[in-house]
Amino acid sequence: MQHSIAAEYTGSSVSTAASELPSSDTPSLPSPAITFDRSNCSGRITVSPTSVIAFDDGADESNGVSESSSELSSRHSHECSMFKNFIVEKESFDYEDNDCEPVDSPPVRRESIRKGKCYRCLKGNRLTEKETCLVCDAKYCANCVLRAMGSMPEGRKCVGCIGYSIDESKRGSLGKCSRMLRRLLNILEVRQVMKAERFCEVNQLPPNYVCVNGKSLSFEELVTLQNCSNPPKKLKPGNYWYDKVSGFWGKEGQKPCSIITPHLNVGGPITQDASNGNTQVFINGREITKVELRMLQLAGVQCAGNPHFWVNEDGSYQEEGQKNTRGYIWGKAGTKLVCAFLSLPVPSRYSTSCGFLSSNVVTRTVPDYVEHGIVHKLLLVGYSGSGTSTIFKQAKILYKSIPFSEDERGNIKLTIQTNVYAYLGILLEGRERFEEESLRNLKKSQSLLHTTGTSPKLGDKTIYSIGTRLKAFSDWLLKTMVSGKLDAIFPAATREYTPLVEELWNDSAIKATYERRNEIEMLPSVASYFLERAVQILTTDYEPSDLDILYAEGVTSSNGLASVEFSFPQSTPEETGDTDYLHDSLARYELITIHARGLGDNCKWLEMFEDVGLVIFCVSLSDYNQFSTDGNGCVTNKMILSRKLFETIVTHPTFEKMDFLLILNKLDEFEQKIEQVPLTQCDWFSDFHPVISHNRPGSNNNSINNNPSISQLASHYIAVKFKRLYSSLTGQNLYVSLVKGLEPDSVDASLKYGKEILKWNEEKPNFSLSDDSMHSIEESSFSIDC
Numbered sequence: 001m002q003h004s005i006a007a008e009y010t011g012s013s014v015s016t017a018a019s020e021l022p023s024s025d026t027p028s029l030p031s032p033a034i035t036f037d038r039s040n041c042s043g044r045i046t047v048s049p050t051s052v053i054a055f056d057d058g059a060d061e062s063n064g065v066s067e068s069s070s071e072l073s074s075r076h077s078h079e080c081s082m083f084k085n086f087i088v089e090k091e092s093f094d095y096e097d098n099d100c101e102p103v104d105s106p107p108v109r110r111e112s113i114r115k116g117k118c119y120r121c122l123k124g125n126r127l128t129e130k131e132t133c134l135v136c137d138a139k140y141c142a143n144c145v146l147r148a149m150g151s152m153p154e155g156r157k158c159v160g161c162i163g164y165s166i167d168e169s170k171r172g173s174l175g176k177c178s179r180m181l182r183r184l185l186n187i188l189e190v191r192q193v194m195k196a197e198r199f200c201e202v203n204q205l206p207p208n209y210v211c212v213n214g215k216s217l218s219f220e221e222l223v224t225l226q227n228c229s230n231p232p233k234k235l236k237p238g239n240y241w242y243d244k245v246s247g248f249w250g251k252e253g254q255k256p257c258s259i260i261t262p263h264l265n266v267g268g269p270i271t272q273d274a275s276n277g278n279t280q281v282f283i284n285g286r287e288i289t290k291v292e293l294r295m296l297q298l299a300g301v302q303c304a305g306n307p308h309f310w311v312n313e314d315g316s317y318q319e320e321g322q323k324n325t326r327g328y329i330w331g332k333a334g335t336k337l338v339c340a341f342l343s344l345p346v347p348s349r350y351s352t353s354c355g356f357l358s359s360n361v362v363t364r365t366v367p368d369y370v371e372h373g374i375v376h377k378l379l380l381v382g383y384s385g386s387g388t389s390t391i392f393k394q395a396k397i398l399y400k401s402i403p404f405s406e407d408e409r410g411n412i413k414l415t416i417q418t419n420v421y422a423y424l425g426i427l428l429e430g431r432e433r434f435e436e437e438s439l440r441n442l443k444k445s446q447s448l449l450h451t452t453g454t455s456p457k458l459g460d461k462t463i464y465s466i467g468t469r470l471k472a473f474s475d476w477l478l479k480t481m482v483s484g485k486l487d488a489i490f491p492a493a494t495r496e497y498t499p500l501v502e503e504l505w506n507d508s509a510i511k512a513t514y515e516r517r518n519e520i521e522m523l524p525s526v527a528s529y530f531l532e533r534a535v536q537i538l539t540t541d542y543e544p545s546d547l548d549i550l551y552a553e554g555v556t557s558s559n560g561l562a563s564v565e566f567s568f569p570q571s572t573p574e575e576t577g578d579t580d581y582l583h584d585s586l587a588r589y590e591l592i593t594i595h596a597r598g599l600g601d602n603c604k605w606l607e608m609f610e611d612v613g614l615v616i617f618c619v620s621l622s623d624y625n626q627f628s629t630d631g632n633g634c635v636t637n638k639m640i641l642s643r644k645l646f647e648t649i650v651t652h653p654t655f656e657k658m659d660f661l662l663i664l665n666k667l668d669e670f671e672q673k674i675e676q677v678p679l680t681q682c683d684w685f686s687d688f689h690p691v692i693s694h695n696r697p698g699s700n701n702n703s704i705n706n707n708p709s710i711s712q713l714a715s716h717y718i719a720v721k722f723k724r725l726y727s728s729l730t731g732q733n734l735y736v737s738l739v740k741g742l743e744p745d746s747v748d749a750s751l752k753y754g755k756e757i758l759k760w761n762e763e764k765p766n767f768s769l770s771d772d773s774m775h776s777i778e779e780s781s782f783s784i785d786c
């Protein structure tokens with residue numbers, strides 16, 4: 001296993017190492033060449049801005065899969081050298097080149113004697129980009145692929161493999177075009193080939209590969225299942241259970257993953273242990289899983305005494321043997337939210353957007369391909385104050401046409417107004433402190449003057465003193481804050497207090513206090529943004545802008561759980577020079593965030609997120625000299641607290657083998673702070689002793705000069721610290737991204753980096769089937785031996 005960055009960092013060779021980081025004025029990632037090694041796989045991926053993914057097919061002698069393969073059918077040597085141009089000659093290709101006799105047995109996977117080499121020209125190495133045949137796994141380089149695969153009437157298959165069914169382990173990549181093909185073909189051709197690949201008859205799922213309640217399906221049953229009004233999405237070969245009464249559907253031995261049309265006549269009868277539950281609570285004869293039980297409890301269903309429930313498709317339920325309906329599972333307002341939280345399905349007609357949480361609404365207007373697509377889940381977590389909510393809000397603003405609904409905006413407005421009162425209160429507290437302080441100083445100097453005999457009467461007024469009316473308001477506001485009733489009184493009473501606020505804000509004492517705001521620790525830095533517009537914000541017709549919402553504290557949902565579903569905006573190839581968009585515009589993502597507090601003791605709720613594809617962990621770089629109290633009330637460095645949470649989450653059993661993306665956030669604040677405050681203030685970073693060149697100390701701009709700035713060295717050093725920690729805990733490689741959470745482009749780049757990681761995971765099986773670690777992921781999700 002290698003740690004590409006870690007290995008390179010030594011005190012003396014920092015400049016080479018830091019050159020991997022993006023320069024600070026372009027914080028976008030992936031940086032020009034981020035090389036990362038997956039510890040458990042031999043594949044090596046290089047992401048570069050030109051979208052070239054070089055990969056190693058990972059096959060080697062020690063691998064059982066490739067060794068057991070036998071000789072490739074001789075038909076693979078049939079290549080048509082006369083066809084140089086795919087477009088012009090593709091018509092003739094099918095007839096002239098495919099001249100071999102049909103054989104009964106399908107082509108078999110090629111022995112990988114030519115490790116890394118193109119199967120046709122025998123040139124290239126592991127890093128050469130290649131396209132793979134969906135049937136026999138033969139791999140071709142860019143020069144050969146069109147000759148070897150021809151017009152691709154059934155998608156990516158060698159000409160000799162046309163007519164044969166695909167290797168089931170590659171089903172997930174059907175219709176997902178590689179970058180190489182997108183470069184070689186024009187966009188219409190790509191579309192045509194991918195459509196053929198997905199929909200041509202021979203590539204369809206063989207019915208007997210799908211097993212429902214222990215029984216393999218017949219052709220008719222598969223048709224029934226796939227053509228019902230609400231079919232299982234993206235059906236793959238595998239063993240499933242199906243509760244025909246309620247429509248619950250899941251993989252054998254697992255919790256339900258969707259609710260499909262009920263009463264379909266497919267498969268056998270459901271068994272008690274279908275989902276491998278151990279709760280002694282039953283729904284329609286199936287012992288339910290722990291997560292479902294939790295859902296029922298949160299939905300207010302009485303589950304004491306090991307009841308057996310009968311749940312109908314409409315969610316009405318009764319206890320077995322009793323006549324009366326006890327209630328409706330989906331009738332309760334919070335149930336949908338709970339289900340989304342627990343990753344449990346809800347019936348499609350109930351799944352409408354709810355507050356901050358928009359569940360997977362699938363309307364009939366959504367094109368087919370989207371509906372068949374799965375939603376990639378990204379879990380965003382971080383220590384308090386690290387910026388998770390900011391990144392979440394950025395995602396909404398970046399990717400949703402209506403980032404916040406009317407309702408949301410209304411609530412956010414109230415939150416912002418309450419915040420403004422809170423900031424004012426903090427400011428007033430500061431004023432009191434400054435007043436007392438200067439009074440003390442005044443007294444001191446007065447008594448001094450008194451003894452020397454020259455005593456001008458100064459009274460007890462200072463520049464921080466306010467008049468009685470404002471003093472009364474101030475006292476009352478502070479009292480209200482201390483009692484914690486601020487949001488009960490404000491902003492409902494805003495109309496009444498706005499004139500007083502205006503008077504206060506214009507008062508010279510407050511102005512003088514505000515000048516010294518840096519000395520008021522309680523006042524967050526965003527406060528200025530709002531305070532300077534306090535009067536306008538506190539009017540009744542104030543409407544928060546997206547930027548206001550982004551900057552506002554405390555805006556995410558009250559239970560600390562929020563999610564947003566989106567796809568990355570479709571960019572056209574003309575715009576970006578990238579032909580990646582076909583895949584991108586189809587893929588759906590769900591960003592879920594939960595407040596660290598909401599994860600419970602030892603993060604026990606994390607198990608509810610077992611189906612996420614990537615965990616994004618957010619750390620605030622500027623925390624290195626900040627302190628907070630830990631669970632036991634000890635004052636601890638916040639970077640250390642952040643690290644503790646990181647350790648707990650990455651080692652949580654739910655996230656075994658999960659990919660992690662570390663966001664090092666607040667780079668902007670960090671760049672400024674590091675000039676003043678040494679990184680070694682945090683014990684964890686005590687060995688940071690960068691060698692800094694003399695000519696450009698502290699410069700952030702290394703486009704003129706190759707010497708990295710102190711902030712680059714330091715952020716890089718922190719990245720390495722986390723990478724080492726992560727690999728010591730998990731044996732895997734941590735992906736890292738430097739982010740300025742308040743800058744949309746920076747968050748966009750980072751989330752797209754997350755997407756690349758997911759995509760790489762998806763494409764992996766396509767490229768490197770021989771690798772065990774990749775195999776196990778695919779295999780656990782379905783089995784094809786039924």
Ligand SMILES: Nc1nc2c(ncn2[C@@H]2O[C@H](COP(=O)(O)OP(=O)(O)OP(=O)(O)O)[C@@H](O)[C@H]2O)c(=O)[nH]1
Binds near residue numbers: 390665739
């Ligand atoms: N300067 C700067 N400030 C940031 C950045 N990202 C977030 N912030 C600010 O940091 C503060 C905390 O950010 P949040 O997004 O609320 O962090 P959080 O992790 O949700 O915090 P909790 O709700 O306390 O758990 C807010 O005032 C943000 O505006 C950044 O990249 N740079």
Ligand SMILES: [Ca+2]
Binds near residue numbers: 385389390553554555
């Ligand atoms: Ca927050």
